[in-house]
Amino acid sequence: MKALICCLNSKYVHASLAPWCLLSGVREYCTVPCEADVFESTINNDVNKIAESILSEKADVISFSCYIWNITKSLELCRILKSKSNATIILGGPEVSYRAKAVLDDYAFIDFVLSGEGEESFPKFLEAIHNNLGYENVDGLSYRCGSKVASVPEKICVGTPPSPYSEDFFSNLSGRISYIETSRGCPYRCAFCLSGRCSPLRFFDIEKVKEDIIALASSGTKTVKFVDRTFNANSERANDILNFIISRRGKDFPENVCFHFEIAGDILTEKTFRILENAPYGLFQLEIGMQTFNEATLKAINRKTNTEKLIKNIKRLVSFGNMHIHIDLIAGLTGEDIKSFENSFNIGYSLKAQMLQMGFLKLLYGAEMRENAKKSPCEFSSEPPYEVVSTPWLAKEEIHKLKKCEDAIERLYNSGRFLFTLDYLLNECGYTPFKLFCDFGNAVDGGGMSLSDYALHIFDYFKSYCDEDILKEKIVCDLLSCSSALQIPKSLKTNSPLYKQFKKHFAENTSELIKIAVLNKSEKVYVVNQSRAKNLNGRYDGAFYDFSDFSFN
Numbered sequence: 001m002k003a004l005i006c007c008l009n010s011k012y013v014h015a016s017l018a019p020w021c022l023l024s025g026v027r028e029y030c031t032v033p034c035e036a037d038v039f040e041s042t043i044n045n046d047v048n049k050i051a052e053s054i055l056s057e058k059a060d061v062i063s064f065s066c067y068i069w070n071i072t073k074s075l076e077l078c079r080i081l082k083s084k085s086n087a088t089i090i091l092g093g094p095e096v097s098y099r100a101k102a103v104l105d106d107y108a109f110i111d112f113v114l115s116g117e118g119e120e121s122f123p124k125f126l127e128a129i130h131n132n133l134g135y136e137n138v139d140g141l142s143y144r145c146g147s148k149v150a151s152v153p154e155k156i157c158v159g160t161p162p163s164p165y166s167e168d169f170f171s172n173l174s175g176r177i178s179y180i181e182t183s184r185g186c187p188y189r190c191a192f193c194l195s196g197r198c199s200p201l202r203f204f205d206i207e208k209v210k211e212d213i214i215a216l217a218s219s220g221t222k223t224v225k226f227v228d229r230t231f232n233a234n235s236e237r238a239n240d241i242l243n244f245i246i247s248r249r250g251k252d253f254p255e256n257v258c259f260h261f262e263i264a265g266d267i268l269t270e271k272t273f274r275i276l277e278n279a280p281y282g283l284f285q286l287e288i289g290m291q292t293f294n295e296a297t298l299k300a301i302n303r304k305t306n307t308e309k310l311i312k313n314i315k316r317l318v319s320f321g322n323m324h325i326h327i328d329l330i331a332g333l334t335g336e337d338i339k340s341f342e343n344s345f346n347i348g349y350s351l352k353a354q355m356l357q358m359g360f361l362k363l364l365y366g367a368e369m370r371e372n373a374k375k376s377p378c379e380f381s382s383e384p385p386y387e388v389v390s391t392p393w394l395a396k397e398e399i400h401k402l403k404k405c406e407d408a409i410e411r412l413y414n415s416g417r418f419l420f421t422l423d424y425l426l427n428e429c430g431y432t433p434f435k436l437f438c439d440f441g442n443a444v445d446g447g448g449m450s451l452s453d454y455a456l457h458i459f460d461y462f463k464s465y466c467d468e469d470i471l472k473e474k475i476v477c478d479l480l481s482c483s484s485a486l487q488i489p490k491s492l493k494t495n496s497p498l499y500k501q502f503k504k505h506f507a508e509n510t511s512e513l514i515k516i517a518v519l520n521k522s523e524k525v526y527v528v529n530q531s532r533a534k535n536l537n538g539r540y541d542g543a544f545y546d547f548s549d550f551s552f553n
Contacts, residue, residue: 025119098366215252332361408441
């Protein structure tokens, strides 16, 4: 028997972990002869070509890991596969686990749905297929039984699953972003999320975790992402892992590998702060979910957060200046109107993290907010990713406005491209952050626009609110900071008579790639070193010098 374990990733750069976890389970637990392999593709590839590749494997069982980003393409692919082969098709993953009966009722070409963790149950399923046995002993399996659908309860797993990091995993990794799981479950029970519902929180064997960290970090990948939903749920364990990574950096893996963690910002301990403060520059990235600063909303979505402590802790992390800090808000939560979201946004922006992500509520299958519509009445899309369309507190027009705001903050702030410009506008023009991004985002559609053209739109939109010459200087400095190849638009250039003298001066005094902007209005010269690596904001470092610092004959 041959089993093909498939997953369609959102992008090639993401190396999915799920199929390799299933493969490790088959190799560890399956008691019948079974040749199992992993097949990965992306949702951007042609579905017919993907089907041809899968069919060429001549598998008896074909499985798919299903998520909101790939469910539509996966179902389309399964329909094609079923029409061209007699293979048994089984789906698993969060996008089908909480609606197994509906999937089997609606899609005749799907034979089985497997809910819950699969490292042990998937091998049992293969054994049942091979031995032509019944399915009542396969934990989490849903299957047709006459005209009805039968479902076996999921098994609550314990202990550490077998490692997915096999030799063939690393041969397929090819330097892509890699993922590591050191725990399952979550201590929180947020109403919009599945992580707290999937299983009780349990931690994997710490020594095995450390072995996997070294294996991944030395594989050629540049980023290792921990998929633990709350990495610091156990602070002592988190500290142990952080210290271990620091101690092995440059010895067991290259210094340019970065580790990404999702943490709860309000439960950080003083010991963790000390470790993070002294960590090497760029070694760690932290992602902190704020969701909202509205206390009533936090209570309504079962989110336990000490907002006062969260604000203080994020500011402290940002002040260290050695880590990329990613924070996020969710629009569309219970009880939060546009004014409340505006307040949360302005607080979030004031924390000065490298990224302030605006997300929109997704009503996932299995999440409390979807199952309890009376408590959280939302209109949302019937198609993945089931994003909110309106709520009793946010009208459709307001959500559309927030979408434009999201585009603006991505292009202006999260990209790191216009930080000088934003600081100037917010300090000089009387804008609040939310108003600036909302007004500009709703006035200028940046889709498909080049960076140069976008910069010109920024200048044209804001020039009437401030000093045109200084605004022009800020934009030019930003453009030099973020791109080595970009040509500054002619209408933004200052055309200073001192430009050639400054350029000659720096050319004679350094061999590195130096770009300059001569700022007549400010009587300064901005000097950017584009030979060195970009900083945490994705910019080249630069410095301002007064004209009086130089003397030319």
